[in-house]
């Protein structure tokens with residue numbers, strides 16, 4: 001579903017097909033957006049705060065989701081295991097980027113971005129395309145009950161959340177998108193685990209303090 005381009009960036013065919021969007025999920029080899037003067041970023045704080053970018057570049061505040069309808073701005077998040085999510089509204093030409101670790105997923109940062117797209121720009125969830133990028137997979141993401149138990153509503157079908165267990169953060173975010181009204185057929189999921197693939201991705205869980213970060217980005221072409 002995703003394909004890797006010659007710059008080491010994973011792209012989504014459904015987003016490519018729009019034509020008016022620049023987007024992608026960077027691997028550890030991607031250098032395309034480094035030093036790009038269009039980059040807009042936040043100081044990421046594992047929150048559900050969504051900031052509307054007006055086109056001014058640089059680090060524009062604190063939070064974990066960015067939304068814009070201004071062509072030229074390149075919205076970015078940096079991750080190393082956390083889940084990056086890209087959103088695009090076909091009807092209103094609005095885009096958003098989301099950083100969702102376990103805290104942001106619980107606080108529903110993806111839902112906050114969708115709400116902001118609606119309130120500020122009139123986007124409807126059914127018109128959105130969504131892509132869930134590479135992040136730590138259920139294969140590698142073992143957590144204790146103090147974290148797992150907080151997911152018992154999102155994973156109501158699961159037993160064993162009261163002990164050490166594996167969590168699927170990408171699936172948790174997919175469920176957040178579905179609950180917000182994004183149609184299942186309009187959600188693309190990378191299914192790539194950052195921890196399993198050291199040759200391709202940074203991973204905080206694997207590399208700890210030495211871990212680098214990958215950049216994911218989306219913007220409207222001028």
Ligand SMILES: [Zn+2]
Nearest residue numbers: 139140193196
């Ligand atoms: Zn894995």
